Amino acid sequence: MKLFSFRPFLRDVVGELLYQVGLTKPAQAGNHYFTIVTFHRVLPENQLKSYPLAEIAVTPEELAWFINVLVTYFTCGPLAENLTRWQTGERTKRPLLAITFDDGQRDNFLYAKPILEAAGIRASFFVVVNNIEHNEMLWHDRLAYALSRAVEQDANITDQRLSQLGITTTTATPRQMIINVVEKAKMLTPAQRLMWISLLEDAVGGPVCPAWDGMMSWQQLQELVQGGHEIGSHSMSHPILPGCSEDQIFDEVNQSRQILQERLNIPVESFCYPNGNYDARTLKALQQAGYHQAVTTQWGPNQLGTSLFTLRRCDIQSQHTRSRTGHLSVSRLAWRLSRFHPPVH
Numbered sequence: 001m002k003l004f005s006f007r008p009f010l011r012d013v014v015g016e017l018l019y020q021v022g023l024t025k026p027a028q029a030g031n032h033y034f035t036i037v038t039f040h041r042v043l044p045e046n047q048l049k050s051y052p053l054a055e056i057a058v059t060p061e062e063l064a065w066f067i068n069v070l071v072t073y074f075t076c077g078p079l080a081e082n083l084t085r086w087q088t089g090e091r092t093k094r095p096l097l098a099i100t101f102d103d104g105q106r107d108n109f110l111y112a113k114p115i116l117e118a119a120g121i122r123a124s125f126f127v128v129v130n131n132i133e134h135n136e137m138l139w140h141d142r143l144a145y146a147l148s149r150a151v152e153q154d155a156n157i158t159d160q161r162l163s164q165l166g167i168t169t170t171t172a173t174p175r176q177m178i179i180n181v182v183e184k185a186k187m188l189t190p191a192q193r194l195m196w197i198s199l200l201e202d203a204v205g206g207p208v209c210p211a212w213d214g215m216m217s218w219q220q221l222q223e224l225v226q227g228g229h230e231i232g233s234h235s236m237s238h239p240i241l242p243g244c245s246e247d248q249i250f251d252e253v254n255q256s257r258q259i260l261q262e263r264l265n266i267p268v269e270s271f272c273y274p275n276g277n278y279d280a281r282t283l284k285a286l287q288q289a290g291y292h293q294a295v296t297t298q299w300g301p302n303q304l305g306t307s308l309f310t311l312r313r314c315d316i317q318s319q320h321t322r323s324r325t326g327h328l329s330v331s332r333l334a335w336r337l338s339r340f341h342p343p344v345h
């Protein structure tokens with residue numbers, strides 16, 4: 001039995017040291033950098049257990065911890081507002097930071113909104129318009145739930161079904177297999193991807209969605225707007241934009257903005273690339289559609305001079321913020337948000 005692991009120990013000690021000497025303390029970076037953090041899902045422990053892509057979720061308790069640390073060290077707010085403050089040269093005592101939530105899941109309304117309100121801060125929510133309109137899960141969740149059901153039913157059938165679809169997986173655990181298949185599905189065209197999902201859903205006896213899961217409603221988005229939060233576009237259908245035709249890209253970008261503006265009676269200035277993917281055609285479409293800024297999944301804080309259409313963000317995951325004792329650690333979070341942290345892919 002391994003009683004002591006040196007690497008996590010060293011990592012914690014170095015992380016603590018950098019923090020204590022002030023190198024990774026957010027105030028050290030001052031207002032030269034603009035940090036944007038990303039959250040996706042906020043799920044209570046019992047729901048998290050049955051959610052197949054748990055890496056992109058935090059529990060409400062963990063979110064409350066993160067928000068508490070962020071408000072201690074930063075001037076937190078929605079993206080459009082804080083980016084403008086930073087760009088126009090406003091210099092706050094604590095550095096400016098934007099809090100963003102991707103995908104528009106109902107759990108954001110149920111669990112994130114009260115936590116943000118209790119902390120007295122506002123955030124940006126990037127929503128997928130078609131999925132809001134039809135209360136339909138995002139394609140990666142549909143695929144992951146169907147695969148998870150297939151594994152429960154019979155792992156051999158899953159392998160057979162996947163190989164019929166031309167997917168070969170050689171991974172050890174069902175969890176890793178699901179992540180790998182979702183990654184492979186990202187390479188497909190939207191039509192091919194839907195075909196995969198439909199075939200799998202048919203094979204397991206129909207679409208799988210726990211009763212608690214779903215997207216925010218227009219009414220809930222309206223309440224977020226009333227609370228001063230920003231609503232940004234995360235496209236019409238969460239496609240991988242570089243895999244789409246030029247017309248499809250423009251529709252995804254432009255229509256989603258128009259519909260959000262009309263339905264919520266707000267200006268929509270910010271866009272979030274589904275899966276972080278963009279190309280030159282996407283950048284052109286965003287500017288034609290009238291957006292002011294867009295966020296990627298490229299890691300790190302933003303420096304002055306960064307293009308407003310390729311803003312970097314730091315994806316917050318509990319598993320990477322824990323010390324070796326398993327507790328969420330301020331010095332680890334500070335290290336991950338600092339300019340010294342290497343890019344994460």
Ligand SMILES: [Zn+2]
Binds near residue numbers: 102103234238
């Ligand atoms: Zn997304």
